Amino acid sequence: MRRALACLGTIMLAGISSCLAQQDPAQEKPKETPPAAAEPAAKPAANEKKNPVTPTPEALAASKKFFGYDCAMCHGATGDGKGDMVESMKLAMKDWREPATLDKMTDAQIYELIVKGKGQMTGEGDRMTPDQVWKMVNYVRSLAKKSGSTTSAEAPKQ
Numbered sequence: 001m002r003r004a005l006a007c008l009g010t011i012m013l014a015g016i017s018s019c020l021a022q023q024d025p026a027q028e029k030p031k032e033t034p035p036a037a038a039e040p041a042a043k044p045a046a047n048e049k050k051n052p053v054t055p056t057p058e059a060l061a062a063s064k065k066f067f068g069y070d071c072a073m074c075h076g077a078t079g080d081g082k083g084d085m086v087e088s089m090k091l092a093m094k095d096w097r098e099p100a101t102l103d104k105m106t107d108a109q110i111y112e113l114i115v116k117g118k119g120q121m122t123g124e125g126d127r128m129t130p131d132q133v134w135k136m137v138n139y140v141r142s143l144a145k146k147s148g149s150t151t152s153a154e155a156p157k158q
Helices: 001-020 057-070 100-102 107-116 130-147
Strands: none
Touching: 057 107, 100 130, 107 130
């Protein structure tokens, strides 16, 4: 008899414990959110960033190599916008060799385009360091320089 009562008591305690553990979500108290951290320092607007990297022949050569691996399939090996993927992906690409195309863009805008991407172009922000991106900006500018642009990689104006 004692064994039966002990067993029954154990079952009742287990049942009560499980009921208490499974409270109705509507009765749960909302979790408090920790106080907001101080606001991060304001980042400069995209158009206010200045290219901190001076173009060098070595940096331009390294960027040209990366461009060939990762960008030329759409942008073309020379930046003409006639890469192998353009037709099959139905892309409308700009000719980066055309000075007027780049004269309308700041280095910061080109930087953001490379980092974030646009349309079907994925951004390179997770694969390139900021220094590499700035070097790529210089390389893209150098494509137009070959056509006689006043906005060259050697003297970026902002």
